[in-house]
Amino acid sequence: MKIDWTRNETLVFLVVVAFCALTTAVDPSFLSLPTLFDLLRNSIVTGIFAIGVLLVLISGGIDVSFTAIAAFAMYSTTLTLVKLGIDVPWYGAFALSVLIGTGLGLVNAVFIAGFRLPTLIVTLGTLSAIRGFLLTFVGSQLISNVPPGMRDFSRLVMLRGTTGEGYFYSLPWAFAALVLVVAGTWFLLYKTLLGRKIFAIGGSAESARRIGVGVRGVQVFVYAYVGALSGLAGIIHASLARVANPFDLVGLELSVIAAVVLGGARLAGGYGTITGTLLGVALIVLVSNSLILLGIPSTWQSVVIGALILLGTGLPAFQAKRAAMRAG
Amino acid sequence: MTETPLIRLEAVSKSFAGVRALSGVSFSIEAGEAVCLAGENGSGKSTLIKILAGVEKPDRGQVVVDGESFAALDPRNSVARGIQVIFQDFSLFPNLTVAENIAFSAELTSGHRLVNRRRVRALAQDVLKRIAVEIPLDARVETLAVADKQLVAIARALALDARLVIMDEPTTALTEREVQSLLAIIRRLKAAGVAVLFVSHKLAEVFEVCEKIVVIRNGEVVSDKPASEFDLDSLAYHMTGRHFSASVARPFDPEAPALLEVEGLGRDGALDDIGFALRPGEVLGIAGLLGSGRTALAKALFGLLPVDRGEIRLDGAAVALASPLDAIAAGIGYVPEDRLTEGLFLSQSIARNIAIGRLDAFSGPLGWLDRAGLAAEADDWLERLSVAAPNSEVPVKSLSGGNQQRVVLARWLAGGPRILVLNGPTVGVDIGSKADIHDIIADLAARRLGVIVISDDLPELIACCHRILVMKGGRIVEEIAGGSIDAGELAARLAS
Numbered sequence: 001m002k003i004d005w006t007r008n009e010t011l012v013f014l015v016v017v018a019f020c021a022l023t024t025a026v027d028p029s030f031l032s033l034p035t036l037f038d039l040l041r042n043s044i045v046t047g048i049f050a051i052g053v054l055l056v057l058i059s060g061g062i063d064v065s066f067t068a069i070a071a072f073a074m075y076s077t078t079l080t081l082v083k084l085g086i087d088v089p090w091y092g093a094f095a096l097s098v099l100i101g102t103g104l105g106l107v108n109a110v111f112i113a114g115f116r117l118p119t120l121i122v123t124l125g126t127l128s129a130i131r132g133f134l135l136t137f138v139g140s141q142l143i144s145n146v147p148p149g150m151r152d153f154s155r156l157v158m159l160r161g162t163t164g165e166g167y168f169y170s171l172p173w174a175f176a177a178l179v180l181v182v183a184g185t186w187f188l189l190y191k192t193l194l195g196r197k198i199f200a201i202g203g204s205a206e207s208a209r210r211i212g213v214g215v216r217g218v219q220v221f222v223y224a225y226v227g228a229l230s231g232l233a234g235i236i237h238a239s240l241a242r243v244a245n246p247f248d249l250v251g252l253e254l255s256v257i258a259a260v261v262l263g264g265a266r267l268a269g270g271y272g273t274i275t276g277t278l279l280g281v282a283l284i285v286l287v288s289n290s291l292i293l294l295g296i297p298s299t300w301q302s303v304v305i306g307a308l309i310l311l312g313t314g315l316p317a318f319q320a321k322r323a324a325m326r327a328g
Numbered sequence: 329m330t331e332t333p334l335i336r337l338e339a340v341s342k343s344f345a346g347v348r349a350l351s352g353v354s355f356s357i358e359a360g361e362a363v364c365l366a367g368e369n370g371s372g373k374s375t376l377i378k379i380l381a382g383v384e385k386p387d388r389g390q391v392v393v394d395g396e397s398f399a400a401l402d403p404r405n406s407v408a409r410g411i412q413v414i415f416q417d418f419s420l421f422p423n424l425t426v427a428e429n430i431a432f433s434a435e436l437t438s439g440h441r442l443v444n445r446r447r448v449r450a451l452a453q454d455v456l457k458r459i460a461v462e463i464p465l466d467a468r469v470e471t472l473a474v475a476d477k478q479l480v481a482i483a484r485a486l487a488l489d490a491r492l493v494i495m496d497e498p499t500t501a502l503t504e505r506e507v508q509s510l511l512a513i514i515r516r517l518k519a520a521g522v523a524v525l526f527v528s529h530k531l532a533e534v535f536e537v538c539e540k541i542v543v544i545r546n547g548e549v550v551s552d553k554p555a556s557e558f559d560l561d562s563l564a565y566h567m568t569g570r571h572f573s574a575s576v577a578r579p580f581d582p583e584a585p586a587l588l589e590v591e592g593l594g595r596d597g598a599l600d601d602i603g604f605a606l607r608p609g610e611v612l613g614i615a616g617l618l619g620s621g622r623t624a625l626a627k628a629l630f631g632l633l634p635v636d637r638g639e640i641r642l643d644g645a646a647v648a649l650a651s652p653l654d655a656i657a658a659g660i661g662y663v664p665e666d667r668l669t670e671g672l673f674l675s676q677s678i679a680r681n682i683a684i685g686r687l688d689a690f691s692g693p694l695g696w697l698d699r700a701g702l703a704a705e706a707d708d709w710l711e712r713l714s715v716a717a718p719n720s721e722v723p724v725k726s727l728s729g730g731n732q733q734r735v736v737l738a739r740w741l742a743g744g745p746r747i748l749v750l751n752g753p754t755v756g757v758d759i760g761s762k763a764d765i766h767d768i769i770a771d772l773a774a775r776r777l778g779v780i781v782i783s784d785d786l787p788e789l790i791a792c793c794h795r796i797l798v799m800k801g802g803r804i805v806e807e808i809a810g811g812s813i814d815a816g817e818l819a820a821r822l823a824s
Contacts, residue, residue, distance in 0.1 A: 193442065211407070212403040
């Protein structure tokens with residue numbers, strides 16, 4: 001296969017490989033199944049968020065409220081189930097959280113598609129409002145006795161093993177959720193007309209309107225979809241941690257957006273791939289989990305991530321500019 | 329013809345915020361007919377296109393398609409009826425491939441929920457074959473040249489069995505050869521029974537393909553006749569409501585001593601034995617095709633192009649113009665193409681706009697600006713150019729188009745030139761402001777400035793200039809008195 005050096009994906013892939021090589025050189029135990037499972041497990045929530053962000057960026061918008069939506073959906077679902085004391089299986093809890101997430105996504109859609117307000121401003125507003133509403137009216141207490149259904153889910157193990165030293169390691173079934181989200185979103189984006197419409201409105205909303213694409217309808221779908229994925233990511237986060245902390249998740253949004261942008265999605269809309277997004281997520285998760293292995297203080301994480309963003313988005317832009325100048 | 333026309337507009341009116349854009353517009357288009365919609369900027373052409381595309385709804389009147397009346401079309405039923413608009417910006421998706429762009433509308437109307445890459449490519453291939461065009465199907469549209477983008481836009485229109493293709497200013501960004509191949513495609517469409525509504529203000533190409541010309545002015549149809557009943561002059565007259573052959577140039581004293589004399593001016597490969605004189609108050613036109621040497625002459629007069637031979641005299645004294653600084657010192661101002669229409673800071677005050685080029689003349693020892701001096705200077709210019717503005721502190725954007733043009737000219741004049749060379753003074757200007765600029769030119773000349781106007785726009789030269797020099801191959805081949813010739817004949821002499 002021919003390697004395309006102008007693609008973000010290539011660059012990010014090389015950085016991921018280099019990072020792994022470096023970490024292995026410092027600590028050979030890095031290159032092992034337990035580490036891999038650990039990284040995969042840590043990328044579930046970020047990965048699902050990132051797929052949602054990818055969709056929004058392709059459509060030409062941006063969403064920074066998804067973490068607040070996730071926290072709200074996750075916490076209010078847990079609280080409801082605990083308060084009511086009913087014993088629903090894990091998928092019942094998931095369905096409720098996804099439903100709440102979708103509803104909050106629709107709130108974004110009302111402002112964005114209905115009132116045609118700028119997406120960044122709307123979602124900055126809802127980020128703050130949803131979080132404030134959650135902490136003020138729903139609750140700010142940690143719930144550590146999560147409902148049995150959610151606890152059951154955290155025990156569903158897909159793969160397990162024991163190291164030579166006798167440590168257990170495992171990959172939870174929650175990882176399958178990421179796989180399903182990735183597969184479903186890939187199908188949506190590339191195989192359905194709706195997906196192509198999302199690309200189209202990101203490429204040129206005015207052109208799309210002129211040939212009869214219902215731009216508002218597509219936007220409503222996009223923000224509802226992101227809301228649903230946020231609800232899913234939130235409940236997975238709480239289930240795996242077996243604790244619902246209303247202060248969790250918010251604050252992650254910028255590194256998730258960073259992962260997606262690193263993977264080649266453009267903030268101006270119309271461009272972005274699932275492969276690139278997953279590589280971006282891999283890089284961000286890798287950086288935030290293994291800098292410690294390299295003996296670098298964790299406060300340096302954000303510096304490294306920032307440098308990667310500048311490099312990862314700057315280099316292709318620079319190459320494109322040079323190519324354009326050469327073409328005259 | 330007695331059969332039902334493809335499309336008939338009946339007394340369509342539309343206003344925006346109280347401003348009448350269209351009033352009682354009626355005309356019809358038959359199948360396989362090419363109709364030209366001609367009109368100046370702001371005449372209502374764009375609104376009309378949007379109504380046909382279903383993007384705007386008329387306030388009154390109706391659109392009759394195949395005998396069926398609609399109070400308003402919407403984009404979907406407009407497309408379903410076979411009406412396809414190719415907007416000036418093409419409205420393509422830069423991030424999608426050629427094949428996807430071509431097939432997008434067809435996929436939208438097909439009702440498919442899933443996309444099939446093979447079906448999309450086959451459709452695109454098929455349409456491109458119909459217009460005998462080859463463009464790589466998998467290329468992203470953003471990587472294509474303008475002419476190819478336009479072909480993609482046409483192909484997309486045809487992918488939907490278009491019966492009326494509306495092309496909005498399709499030739500503005502094309503080279504002459506690309507225009508010819510576009511016209512060939514239009515003929516092929518007509519032969520296949522597709523009607524074309526061609527919106528353009530480039531008159532020559534209109535005559536090549538259109539059977540009928542509908543002229544709108546200020547939102548009303550002023551003329552609707554077969555193309556054969558128009559010529560360039562009458563079309564320009566209908567579009568503008570003015571006769572351009574009528575000269576706006578004011579009399580000057582032909583006996584006055586020459587301001588500028590040029591004799592035997594030459595430069596190998598560009599200019600040959602150029603000689604003429606310019607008197608105060610005179611407007612001298614220079615006409616010529618591209619490469620005729622007209623721009624070279626302007627540059628030589630402004631010290632931008634060194635000459636090998638000949639002499640330039642100002643007030644009878646020979647001057648050497650080795651650089652623009654020499655020319656400015658000698659009192660020659662040069663306004664290059666488009667400079668009259670660009671380069672205003674719209675949100676800034678008139679005073680600032682006028683003074684921007686001359687700030688050093690008003691800066692004190694520490695770089696402080698002499699604001700009072702600036703304001704006085706600006707007010708002086710407002711008066712001299714009769715700019716209709718309350719004072720020099722209002723932002724330029726609050727002025728009308730014509731007054732904005734005056735502000736630009738004031739900036740060029742602030743340096744105090746005695747001779748002004750204007751290259752293409754009204755390129756890209758709509759006809760209303762154009763007439764304003766012509767008036768300004770006449771005013772300047774009346775102030776005993778010598779003005780040289782270089783232009784592609786022959787009616788403009790005829791209207792503004794006392795004399796027109798025709799250039800060809802670097803030589804002045806003819807001198808024509810302004811107002812004594814019509815545009816068609818001047819065009820013929822340029823080309824002969």
